[in-house]
Amino acid sequence: MLLITSAQFAQARDPDGRYANSPLKQWFDGLRSGKGPCCSDADGSAVSDVDWESKDGHYRVRLDGQWIDVPDEAVITEPNRVGRAMVWPIRGYMGVTIRCFMPGSMT
Secondary structure (H helix, E strand, C coil), X not given: CCEEECCEEECXXXXXXXXXXXXXHHHHHHCEECCEECCXXXXXXXXXXXXXXXXXXXXXXXXXXXXXXXXXXXXXCCCCCCCCEXXXXXXXXXXXXXXXXXXXXXX
């Protein structure tokens, strides 16, 4: 589960409940891509503008120094209430896959 409080990013499953009253908690808990709920299997993290891009209607992100194509079904299509791009990667023995990706405003 990922929670945001004011302008600061918190990567968390919120073990001590300190983000339970965040105004965006319910929104983050409900985020879904075509691959399912975003916060159920992976923690999300903010992505700097230089670490994601769009080309020909598809996205890719740079994680751990390498570019990874974002599957179309992993893209969150609802409006981004945080403003920054975010990604929910899943790291496994076959490498990194993207569970969810939310494009940012690139400002």
